[in-house]
Amino acid sequence: MPFPLQEATSGAETTRRAVLAGALAGTGAVLATSAAPLRATPPQMAAAGRYRGVVENGICQFLGxxxxxxxxxxxxxxxxxxxxxLEALRFGPICPQRGLDDQPQSEDxxxxxxxxxxxxxxxxxxxMVYFHGGAYTTGSVTDPLTHGAKLAAGGDVVVVTVNHRLNALGYAWLRPFGAKYADSGNLGQLDLILALQWVRAHIAAFGGDPARVMVFGQSGGGAKIATLMAMPAARGLFHAAATMSGQQVQASGPxxxxxxxxxxxxxLKLAPGDVEGLHALSVERLTAALDTTDPVMGSGPVYFGPVLDMTNLPRHPFWPDAAPQSLSVPMILGNVHDETRAFLDPRGPKLKGLDWSNLAARMGREVKIDLDPQWVIDQYRAREPGWSVEQVYYAATxxxxxxxxxxxxxxxxAKAGAAATWVYQLERPSPLDPLRGAAHTDDIPYVFGTLDAKGSFSGKDAAAQALSTAMMGAFTGLAKTGRPGIADWAAYTVPQRATMVFGDKVRVENDPRGWQRELWATAPYVQPGT
Incomplete structure (x- = not known):
């Protein structure tokens, strides 16, 4: 698929006050006719197809x-x-889930x-179509970090963000109850496919090119994209992809x-065959039961994610190799340097009292590769004798x-000879929290340009703005042309493993952290959920 080059233009941000006011006021229905928040002057309206949105600082915004x-x-x-x-002035409701109780939730x-x-x-x-994180269980694109106004303006692109069914509502495996449930286990993925079909059919009315659709997502959103790359119904619906700290090597087995x-x-105290009872339950009871212990992993809340059903998902996304159907799709793959600092709180109980005597036990509970924790620690201490116990803990996890x-x-x-793949690592530590480093989710505001949004740890200084310009340019370049918008970003090949390092200085390194990669490759990776 050709990617004709376009010149970028500049723009401005949608005011967060207006967006948040719409989100809080909304009941989730796009048919709502209540008045918009009071303003000194009437809002400028925008129209696309049957939908009426608003223009905020030069960007047309259609919500819900x-x-x-x-x-x-x-x-x-x-x-x-x-x-x-129809009016499209406020976000729709999000999928029912634990948390985010300040937002309207609905199975619709x-x-x-x-x-x-x-x-x-x-x-x-x-x-550019964005899928949110939160594994397959939680999350929403109502998060101010993922509002699309600055990305649309700064990158001169059309931005689409999608909510869909999550947790048991989107991924519970019910096929043993009969053919009626043939699509269960992958309903959340099929929702995303339906959204991409909507984009293909209707995005031209919003100024978009259905022949140049890029999907991108962080954490669970990246995993959803990896899974789509092995789903036949998704073939041809997107022409480039980028995943940010989100992978799906294997799906859950049936x-x-x-x-x-x-x-x-x-x-839920239902009999094993009582699928009618599962239908009749209130959604509040159903989501409350998601805290039950996972019977496969043996810890944590029960996992629901894509299922290898041999129809909608007929193979694992990246095992035993990369799904052939998507080898022609150019792709950015990225992670951050200190992923686990976001959910293994440096100030929390898991780090309290951490020392060399208990590091093995604490680290071993957090990794997904079955190696002797003490052996791993010995390798780290031999290679990096100056590292503190905390540095080893976060690097290893x-x-x-x-x-x-x-x-x-x-x-x-790379082994399959796929269309070019580019890999990045975000290493710029948060200037707002010295204990955070470059943690999970920290690349989101750089790509979206939402440096000043609630939840951003990027800061707004000149270095943050420069890095945002670089990362936004890389992503929008891929969407426009099939190549990142950074001229010297070498494609990823084996064994060189060229990686763009996004820090206060943007540079390419071959195989950064190579010895850690080799260490952990001495045993199989266990995909969460398998």
Whole structure:
């Protein structure tokens, strides 16, 4: 697929106050007719197809566009694009989940949002479709970090963000209950496919080019993209991809998935065959039971994610190799240097009292590769004798838990001769929190340009702005042309493993952290959920 080059233009940010006011005021329905928040002057309106949005600082914003409808545990159907005019002024409800209780939640959650420099069908701008993190269980694109106005303006692209079904509502495996549930286990993925079909059919009305659609996502969003790359129904719906700290080497097997469904039903005090009871439960009871212990992993909340069902997902995404159907899709793969500092709190109980005598036990509980923890520690101390116990803990948990999937995916694409793959590592530490380093999620504000949004640890200084310009240019370049917008970013090959290091200085290094990669490759990686 050709990627004609476009020149970038500049723009400005949607005011967060207006966006957040819409999110808090909304009931989740795009049919809402309540007045917009009071302003000194009436808002400038924008129209695309049947939808009416607003123009904020030069960017047209359409929020809460329904792309599908679904009943519980059933495949969604598309929403007609034509018909009476609808307002698209506030976010739709998010999928029911634990947490995010300050936002409207509903099983009716198939809504997307669009930011565009102009809703002109002749514009044909590249399109960037974002899938949110939170594994497959939580999360939402209502997060201010992922509002698309600055990315649309700074990159001269159309930005789409998508909510979909999560946790048991999107991924519970019910096929043993009969053919009615043939698509269960992958309904959340099929929602994303439906959203991409909506983009292909309708994004031109918003100024987008359906022939240049890039998907990108962080954490669970990246894993969802990796899974789509092995789903036949997703073939041809996107032309480039970028994943940020999110990989899916293997899906959940059907027997493991069934054990999880049965564990959930036991926690709900339902008989093993009572699928009707599962349908009748309130969504509040269902989501409360997600805290039950996972019967496969033996710890943590029960896992729900994509299932190897041999129809919607007929193979693992990156095992035993990269899915052939997506080898022609150019791809950016990235991670951050200190992934686990985001969820293994340096100020929390897991670090309290940490010393060399208990490091092995504490580290061993957090990694996904089965190696003797003390042997691992000995290797780290031999290679980096000046590192503190905390430095070893975070380096080992990151390299043994959050990074291996990316290495496997990049290596498999290189071995298969895929379309060019580019790999990055974010190493710029947060200037706002000296204990955070460069932690999980910290690349989001740089790519979206949301440095000043709630939840950003980037700071707003000149270095942060320069890095945001570089990362935003890299991603939008891939969307527009099929290559990152950084001229000297070498493609990833084996054994060189060229990696763009995004720090206060942007540079390319071959195989950074190579000895850690080799150390952890001495045993198989266990994908969470398998």
């Amino acid at each position: 566009i329904r792309y599908g409808r679904a009943t519980r545990f059933a495949r969604a159907v598309a929403e007609p694009f034509g018909g009476a005019q 959650c198939l809504f997307l949002n669009v930011w565009t420099p102009e809703a002109n069908p002749a514009a044909k701008r590249a399109v 027997m493991h998935a069934w054990a999880r469904t049965q564990a959930l039903m036991a926690a 990151t390299a043994g838990r959050s990074w291996p999937g990316q290495v496997i995916e990049a290596d498999e694409r």
